Amino acid sequence: MVATATPTEVPLAGDIAGVGDPTVAVEGGVTYLYSTGPGIPIRRSTDLVTWELVGRALVEDVPPWALAAVPTANDVWAPDLSYWGGEWHLYYAVSRVTIDADPVAGSTSVIGHATSPTLDPDDPSYGWIDHGMVLRSEPLDLINAIDAEVVLDDAGAPHLAWGSYREGLVLQTIDPATGLLEASAPRIALARRPAWWAGLEATSLVHRDGWWYLFASFDWCCLGERSNYNVRVGRSRDLEGPYVDVDGHPMLEDGGTILLRSEGARVGPGHQDVHQDAAGDWWLLHHWEATEAGPGRVLGLHPLEWSADGWPHVRGEPAPTPTTAATTTSTTTTAVPTTVPPTVDVPARAAKPVAATPSFAG
Numbered sequence: 001m002v003a004t005a006t007p008t009e010v011p012l013a014g015d016i017a018g019v020g021d022p023t024v025a026v027e028g029g030v031t032y033l034y035s036t037g038p039g040i041p042i043r044r045s046t047d048l049v050t051w052e053l054v055g056r057a058l059v060e061d062v063p064p065w066a067l068a069a070v071p072t073a074n075d076v077w078a079p080d081l082s083y084w085g086g087e088w089h090l091y092y093a094v095s096r097v098t099i100d101a102d103p104v105a106g107s108t109s110v111i112g113h114a115t116s117p118t119l120d121p122d123d124p125s126y127g128w129i130d131h132g133m134v135l136r137s138e139p140l141d142l143i144n145a146i147d148a149e150v151v152l153d154d155a156g157a158p159h160l161a162w163g164s165y166r167e168g169l170v171l172q173t174i175d176p177a178t179g180l181l182e183a184s185a186p187r188i189a190l191a192r193r194p195a196w197w198a199g200l201e202a203t204s205l206v207h208r209d210g211w212w213y214l215f216a217s218f219d220w221c222c223l224g225e226r227s228n229y230n231v232r233v234g235r236s237r238d239l240e241g242p243y244v245d246v247d248g249h250p251m252l253e254d255g256g257t258i259l260l261r262s263e264g265a266r267v268g269p270g271h272q273d274v275h276q277d278a279a280g281d282w283w284l285l286h287h288w289e290a291t292e293a294g295p296g297r298v299l300g301l302h303p304l305e306w307s308a309d310g311w312p313h314v315r316g317e318p319a320p321t322p323t324t325a326a327t328t329t330s331t332t333t334t335a336v337p338t339t340v341p342p343t344v345d346v347p348a349r350a351a352k353p354v355a356a357t358p359s360f361a362g
Contacts, residue, residue, distance in 0.1 A: 007260060008316035010301040014051040015043055019299040020287045021147075021202070021271040025081035025088070026278070027119045033285075033299075034079040038062070040092060042121065048283065048301060055121050057090060057114070057128050065132050066094035069110045078202070078271065081119070082150035084158050085176055090114040090128060091160065093146035109145040111135040111162060113179045134180055135162065142167040143187065147271075150174070151205040153239050161190065164201035168192030168252075169216060171240060188240045191216055191251035198254075199229070202271040211235045211310055214243045215284075217270035218256060224295030227268030231286060232256030233312060246311055246320040257320050259312065260284065260302065265292045269300055274312075282306070284314065 020036040033043040039056035062073045077093040095109035114128040137145035149161040151171075158174040160181060169192070173185035191214060193200045202217035213235045219228040234243035234251040242250055249255030260269045268289025275283045282304035287297045304312050307319030 007302055007314035012049055012299055012301055015053040016051055016299040018297060020297040021078040022285050023080050023273045024275050024285060032119045034081060036077045038075045040076050040079050062094055063112060063130050066110050066112055070094050070096050070108050072096040078147045080148045080150055084152060088116045088119055091148035091150060095146050109137045111145045111148050131179060143170055147201045149203040161203040161205060166196050168200050169203045189252060190214055190241055193254050204272055204274045206274050209310060212239050215272055215274055221270055221289060225267050225290040227289035229268035229270035229289055230261035231259045231270055231272050233259050247322050260314055
């Protein structure tokens with residue numbers, strides 16, 4: 001379903017320009033926001049509205065181990081915050097396009113991991129200890145190692161969702177003793193699109209009233225006013241899927257109900273984080289690729305509401321309802337291979353639905 005009403009957006013204040021790929025977490029009544037940038041910029045707020053820049057998580061613009069893996073990198077992408085095992089965990093990506101006009105097939109990417117006892121930079125115990133690489137992907141690997149998202153299952157066990165473009169989004173169990181992926185755990189496919197270059201990234205997973213919800217960003221970021229980034233959602237009774245949209249269409253087959261898209265001069269909402277505050281209210285944080293001020297990422301915030309049958313929608317828009325007959329779907333999960341097949345059929349560059357190459361910064 002495509003909504004036609006105008007979504008409600010919360011006016012924000014403070015340091016909100018240049019925020020890309022936001023993730024938020026709360027400690028001591030303060031909300032901390034980490035985002036893409038050199039060293040991972042940190043902002044904080046007590047009300048989700050007014051934001052203050054308070055430093056950065058990492059000492060270097062790019063951790064030395066990651067710079068050795070991706071020598072042309074100059075910043076850190078798409079951080080994710082989670083708390084388990086008695087400490088905070090920060091997963092992040094470093095990547096750089098290496099083949100002109102093939103921003104996905106030509107990228108080498110790594111995902112790293114760091115821990116800290118607190119998020120409060122004023123606490124004497126604060127400080128991120130970097131543990132190095134968790135994942136690495138090379139050009140033409142099936143899954144692109146960016147956009148990490150940690151989710152805790154019903155038993156409190158951590159899982160890592162990751163992926164961008166290519167074969168889509170996957171989920172894999174984390175070894176809680178190391179923060180690395182369990183070597184024997186399969187990669188469970190969560191969502192994919194029909195072509196490797198079709199935009200799909202930025203997994204956000206939340207649990208509510210017996211349902212798991214998969215929020216993801218579709219189409220192309222990073223093109224300023226020409227971006228067509230948008231946020232979509234599906235749900236499943238099981239963390240591992242299968243996820244379907246409001247019409248019952250599987251997200252493994254390009255399904256996804258549109259939650260937020262461009263509105264006038266505010267273009268390309270995406271790379272969302274879904275947050276529930278202490279009062280129980282739900283929020284959709286994301287960045288815009290362009291606004292009335294022109295190209296450039298800016299933080300966005302929308303209140304989320306839930307329909308009687310459990311579908312999220314941005315306040316001000318109607319709740320999603322089925323527009324077609326429900327699709328019959330399998331109840332089994334889908335594992336994806338961990339190595340690229342011997343022959344990869346890469347579409348011609350001219351077939352891509354964009355006129356220019358995005359910077360693909362997360």
